[in-house]
Amino acid sequence: MSHAAITGWGKCLPPAVLSNADLATFLDTSDEWILSRTGMRERRISHVPAIDMAAVASARALACAGLDSKDLDLIVYGSCSSDEQVPNSASGVQVLLGARNAGAMDINTACTSFLYGLSAASAMVRSGVVRNALVIGVELISPYMDWENRNVSVLFGDGAAAVILQSSESELGVLGEHLGCFADARQTLRVRGMGCSYANQGVQYGDTLWDFDGQEIFRRAVKGMAQATEKALARCGITTDQIDLMVPHQANLRIIESVAKYAGIPMSKVFLTVERYGNMSAATVPVALVEALEAGRVKPGATILMPGFGGGLTVCSHVVRWGDRVTPLGLSPAELAPNARTALEMVNDIRARRSAHGASERGLMAPRFAETRLAD
Ligand code: ACO
Numbered sequence: 001m002s003h004a005a006i007t008g009w010g011k012c013l014p015p016a017v018l019s020n021a022d023l024a025t026f027l028d029t030s031d032e033w034i035l036s037r038t039g040m041r042e043r044r045i046s047h048v049p050a051i052d053m054a055a056v057a058s059a060r061a062l063a064c065a066g067l068d069s070k071d072l073d074l075i076v077y078g079s080c081s082s083d084e085q086v087p088n089s090a091s092g093v094q095v096l097l098g099a100r101n102a103g104a105m106d107i108n109t110a111c112t113s114f115l116y117g118l119s120a121a122s123a124m125v126r127s128g129v130v131r132n133a134l135v136i137g138v139e140l141i142s143p144y145m146d147w148e149n150r151n152v153s154v155l156f157g158d159g160a161a162a163v164i165l166q167s168s169e170s171e172l173g174v175l176g177e178h179l180g181c182f183a184d185a186r187q188t189l190r191v192r193g194m195g196c197s198y199a200n201q202g203v204q205y206g207d208t209l210w211d212f213d214g215q216e217i218f219r220r221a222v223k224g225m226a227q228a229t230e231k232a233l234a235r236c237g238i239t240t241d242q243i244d245l246m247v248p249h250q251a252n253l254r255i256i257e258s259v260a261k262y263a264g265i266p267m268s269k270v271f272l273t274v275e276r277y278g279n280m281s282a283a284t285v286p287v288a289l290v291e292a293l294e295a296g297r298v299k300p301g302a303t304i305l306m307p308g309f310g311g312g313l314t315v316c317s318h319v320v321r322w323g324d325r326v327t328p329l330g331l332s333p334a335e336l337a338p339n340a341r342t343a344l345e346m347v348n349d350i351r352a353r354r355s356a357h358g359a360s361e362r363g364l365m366a367p368r369f370a371e372t373r374l375a376d
Helices: 031-038 050-065 089-097 113-126 183-188 214-236 253-263 281-294 343-357 359-364
Strands: 003-012 016-019 042-045 074-078 103-107 132-139 159-168 173-181 189-192 209-212 303-310 314-321
Touching: 003 050, 003 113, 003 173, 003 281, 016 343, 031 253, 042 343, 050 089, 050 132, 050 159, 074 089, 074 113, 089 103, 089 132, 103 113, 113 132, 113 159, 113 173, 113 281, 113 303, 113 314, 132 281, 159 281, 173 214, 183 189, 183 209, 183 214, 214 253, 214 303, 214 314, 253 303, 281 303
Parallel strands: 074 103, 074 132
Antiparallel strands: 003 159, 016 042, 132 159, 173 314, 189 209, 303 314
C-alpha cells in the first residue's frame, strides 16, 4: 500500500499585530489577565481575504515540495470562516494558484478542519484516488468576532498554512489517527450569524454573536485530546516515549500543558506558538508545524503527535512520521498585498460597523430554535 508523505509546507501570517495592550484600549481586560489565563501576548489581524492568505501559504508549500500547481490532483481547504458558502473556497485558491488539474473541496470542523482535511486527503492518496494533494488550514476570524465580548475576543487571530501530500512507498505521513466529536456539547461554542440562519437566532444579516462556555470547552478539550491521543497511539502501536515532538492545537497554554501531562509528554517536546498568534483555529496546527520545521525542531524521521479540538466539539489526534527532508526544495516569491493599517485600526473599523447594527443588545434576548431529539 502507498502512503501520503508530507513533502511541502508553507505559512502565511498577516503582518498586523494586535497586542494585549491594544485589546485593553476598548475592553475591560489587561495584559496580565490574558497572559496568565491563556498564554497569549499577541495575535494577527488580516487585511486581505482568507483565500489570499491560503493561496500564498499554498504557493510556498508547492515551492517547498518542488511541485508545479498543475501537478496537484486535490485541494482541501480546512476552515470555519469561509468568505462564501458557494462557490467553495478551495476553488478560489485553485484559481489563484492556476492548479487547473485539481479537484477542490472545503472541510469545516472548526479548529480541527486542517487535521480532518489531512485525514481525508491522506486516505485519498493512500487509496490511489489522487497522487498529489494540497491541504490548507486557514482562518479569517476577525470580521466575525464579537469584539465587545472579552470572553472570546482576546482568544483568536487570523492566519494560514498548508502542506503538500505525495504518494510514497515509504511509511511516511499520517501513521494513524483518531477522530471524535462531543456533539452533546455543540452548544458550548456557537457563532450565531456566521452561516445562513439569522431570523431565529436573534441576529441581523451581517451580525455575529458568540455563545461560548469557556470552562466547559476547556474541560472537554483536555479530556478529548487526551483520549484521542491514547487511541491514535494504540492504533499505530506507538508509545508516548517514541514521540519526538508534539504540535498541538493552541487555544490556551493551560489546555496544552494538561494534555501533555495526561499523555506523559514533557513540555520540552511541545512546540508552542500560542503566545505570538493566539488561537488561529484551523490554521493553528499547520502554522505551528511549519514554524517547528523552520526552528529545526523536526528532525529527519521524526514521529510527531498532533492533537486538536474545535467547535462541534470535534476532537482528534494524529501521529505523523516525517521523511528525510526537513528543508524546502525551493522558495516562492508569493507575497500578500501590502498593508498600510495597524491591527487596532482594522479592529476598530469592524467594531464601528458592528455597533451600527447594535448586535450585542439584541443577541442577549435571542429566541432559540427548539432542538429535535432522535436519540439519547
Ligand atoms: N479579561 C479580563 N477578565 C476576563 C476576561 C478578559 N478577557 N474574560 C473573562 N474574564 C473574567 C470573567 O468575566 C470572570 O469574571 P468573574 O469571576 O467576575 O465572573 C473571570 O475573568 C474568570 O473567568 P473564567 O471563565 O473562570 O476564566 P478561566 O480561567 O476559565 O479562563 C478562558 C477563561 C481563557 C476562556 C478558558 O476557560 C479557556 O481557555 N477555555 C477554552 C477556550 C477555547 O478553547 N476556545 C476555543 C474553542 S474551540 C476552538 O479552538 C475554535
